[in-house]
Amino acid sequence: MADVAERAGVSTSTVSRTLRGLSTVSPDVRARVEKAARELNFAVSRQAASLVTGRTGNVAVLVPTLDAWFMGAALSSLAPLLRAAGMELNVYVIPDLAERTSFFERLPARRNADALLVFSFDLTDEETARLDSLGIPVIYVSQHVEGRPSVYVDDVAGALHGTRHLLNLGHRRIAFLATQGASGFSFSSNERLLGYQQALTEAGVPLDDDLVTAVQVADRRGIAEALGTLLSLREPPTAIFAEQDEVAVASVRILRRTQIAVPERISVLGFDDQPLADWFDLSTVAQSAADIGREAGELALRLIEDSEDEHQRHVVLPTHVMPRATTAPVYRPQGEGEEGRG
Amino acid sequence: MADVAERAGVSTSTVSRTLRGLSTVSPDVRARVEKAARELNFAVSRQAASLVTGRTGNVAVLVPTLDAWFMGAALSSLAPLLRAAGMELNVYVIPDLAERTSFFERLPARRNADALLVFSFDLTDEETARLDSLGIPVIYVSQHVEGRPSVYVDDVAGALHGTRHLLNLGHRRIAFLATQGASGFSFSSNERLLGYQQALTEAGVPLDDDLVTAVQVADRRGIAEALGTLLSLREPPTAIFAEQDEVAVASVRILRRTQIAVPERISVLGFDDQPLADWFDLSTVAQSAADIGREAGELALRLIEDSEDEHQRHVVLPTHVMPRATTAPVYRPQGEGEEGRG
DNA sequence: ATGAAAGCGCTAACAA
DNA sequence: TTGTTAGCGCTTTCAT
Numbered sequence: 237m238a239d240v241a242e243r244a245g246v247s248t249s250t251v252s253r254t255l256r257g258l259s260t261v262s263p264d265v266r267a268r269v270e271k272a273a274r275e276l277n278f279a280v281s282r283q284a285a286s287l288v289t290g291r292t293g294n295v296a297v298l299v300p301t302l303d304a305w306f307m308g309a310a311l312s313s314l315a316p317l318l319r320a321a322g323m324e325l326n327v328y329v330i331p332d333l334a335e336r337t338s339f340f341e342r343l344p345a346r347r348n349a350d351a352l353l354v355f356s357f358d359l360t361d362e363e364t365a366r367l368d369s370l371g372i373p374v375i376y377v378s379q380h381v382e383g384r385p386s387v388y389v390d391d392v393a394g395a396l397h398g399t400r401h402l403l404n405l406g407h408r409r410i411a412f413l414a415t416q417g418a419s420g421f422s423f424s425s426n427e428r429l430l431g432y433q434q435a436l437t438e439a440g441v442p443l444d445d446d447l448v449t450a451v452q453v454a455d456r457r458g459i460a461e462a463l464g465t466l467l468s469l470r471e472p473p474t475a476i477f478a479e480q481d482e483v484a485v486a487s488v489r490i491l492r493r494t495q496i497a498v499p500e501r502i503s504v505l506g507f508d509d510q511p512l513a514d515w516f517d518l519s520t521v522a523q524s525a526a527d528i529g530r531e532a533g534e535l536a537l538r539l540i541e542d543s544e545d546e547h548q549r550h551v552v553l554p555t556h557v558m559p560r561a562t563t564a565p566v567y568r569p570q571g572e573g574e575e576g577r578g
Numbered sequence: 579m580a581d582v583a584e585r586a587g588v589s590t591s592t593v594s595r596t597l598r599g600l601s602t603v604s605p606d607v608r609a610r611v612e613k614a615a616r617e618l619n620f621a622v623s624r625q626a627a628s629l630v631t632g633r634t635g636n637v638a639v640l641v642p643t644l645d646a647w648f649m650g651a652a653l654s655s656l657a658p659l660l661r662a663a664g665m666e667l668n669v670y671v672i673p674d675l676a677e678r679t680s681f682f683e684r685l686p687a688r689r690n691a692d693a694l695l696v697f698s699f700d701l702t703d704e705e706t707a708r709l710d711s712l713g714i715p716v717i718y719v720s721q722h723v724e725g726r727p728s729v730y731v732d733d734v735a736g737a738l739h740g741t742r743h744l745l746n747l748g749h750r751r752i753a754f755l756a757t758q759g760a761s762g763f764s765f766s767s768n769e770r771l772l773g774y775q776q777a778l779t780e781a782g783v784p785l786d787d788d789l790v791t792a793v794q795v796a797d798r799r800g801i802a803e804a805l806g807t808l809l810s811l812r813e814p815p816t817a818i819f820a821e822q823d824e825v826a827v828a829s830v831r832i833l834r835r836t837q838i839a840v841p842e843r844i845s846v847l848g849f850d851d852q853p854l855a856d857w858f859d860l861s862t863v864a865q866s867a868a869d870i871g872r873e874a875g876e877l878a879l880r881l882i883e884d885s886e887d888e889h890q891r892h893v894v895l896p897t898h899v900m901p902r903a904t905t906a907p908v909y910r911p912q913g914e915g916e917e918g919r920g
Numbered sequence: 921a922t923g924a925a926a927g928c929g930c931t932a933a934c935a936a
Numbered sequence: 937t938t939g940t941t942a943g944c945g946c947t948t949t950c951a952t
Contacts, residue, residue, distance in 0.1 A: 246922075248946080281945055283689075308646070626930040
């Protein structure tokens, strides 16, 4: 910076003012400084600046992984937004328990970011409390944490509408495939189940525990077993509502492999509308990760500006039923017999 | 830090030494300092430290987007590696030309990172030169830039082996679907075409320009058109080698929709082995984004340690043919007639 | 509108 | 082994 100052024939204060775009610089001086800076390929050191301003210019993001569609989509929309605000994006990936423990123990984001966005974790109360001690705004994405700023979709309404779609197609035996993570059910999972139940109740269809099963996303064998159980019920389902697109697609593949036509014989509905759903022409309940990312980013920037800003700390985004090729009116056998059972 | 020093009854130098794990601290003092630091919830400010050490503790990554499988997988393996080395991961997303221009103009990574990993761009010479001026190691991932450290797979060999697989199945009319990005063909694209041609030549199969077409990844209509052209050739292909899994899967869907059985009638081979390939049981040439990410990260750390380290600046990773359900021996019509033409 | 000087929180000599 | 001191490169009063 001293070099630039010298070259432009001004003081470093003036260079600083110019480069930060303060209006208290005369046009000609500004021009000279900018020219000098360009010629010297000069860029302000954030480190040095942050030392005196107390702001780092970083926004940190905590994610379980980066190869889930949700993270990719959310961060892709978040990043340009931060960039436009002159912020850097810092990513912490916590793939396993060890990394997670270490993160919450050492809190590497401390003093190193102006805000933290926490993506899709089911945090314990202790962990949440620990994050409170960071001294910066913490925004929870895809989860509601009481009293803390959060951005998420209305999972209850999403599942409610999805289930209604199936009911409207004439289905009465509708199975629900919940997804169970390593650490049990997520908040979303519970909410989606709730929406499913609400829709059934509202339609006067009795709840049947046999129709609700839990599976793990990546466990294809487990999904097959779950389907097997459903298919061998006295009254098997005519429709399956999976809480996640991956499980829905896996189900479609398993059913079709067994020559059970989807959607003619059994309808399958997913939740998320990730790219995979489109590839498989899967009917699903869509949520927009891009919107979530954007809203979270904007909320973060707002809270950095004014952490006391109590205005709209919870952002709830809508979902949309996306009808595609795996849901259809309920199967009505032409003749008699057992045809009606999937 | 002063607080910690006071609480532990030592100087800030000692605190600094302790917290950096230097061995020149007596055990009891170390214990006292660590206790004080823990009690005060103290964390060293990287900003202040970097100001004096000249190192930022950041590794920057430049990516076109984050929702491509490759970035997700590569970064997911890269991140823990950096974390283990005490480095932060800084992500720059450059989705469009405007952001790209702005990035290379302002070079926000300047003075803000100790190394830069450039993912899958086809940079102009000017852009590369600009990055040289950053004054930090720049590692090119999934592309070879002459004289600069790079990590990539052997695309020529990959395509060569893939094509050989098809030749070994008896195919002689093998089409190649190249992928064209917004800015023309990528380096990989050219290399893969080359491997394809080498395999044919080595097998004595004449090259036929009619069998090589360019499409755009997301343009399903364009892919359908390309397939239409191939299917209406005098001698249509019996196998299609797509340079990217997405295009291969799109092709499979289009062919099957037209009742052209894959792989019985036409074989389809992809390249990448991204998750989508597994979902569609697509035969493909596998590359490991995770390995690439890891190698790139290790190379970066090595170059940060010693930027003069000339040792193995180019890392070339292998590919593997992954046979699944979309390649099969060439179709031999039983009787006479035109059956043989797809 | 501009400059001089102080100091942000840390590390790295150097001394002890 | 520990403490003292002098900056690192900026921003920010406070003068002018």
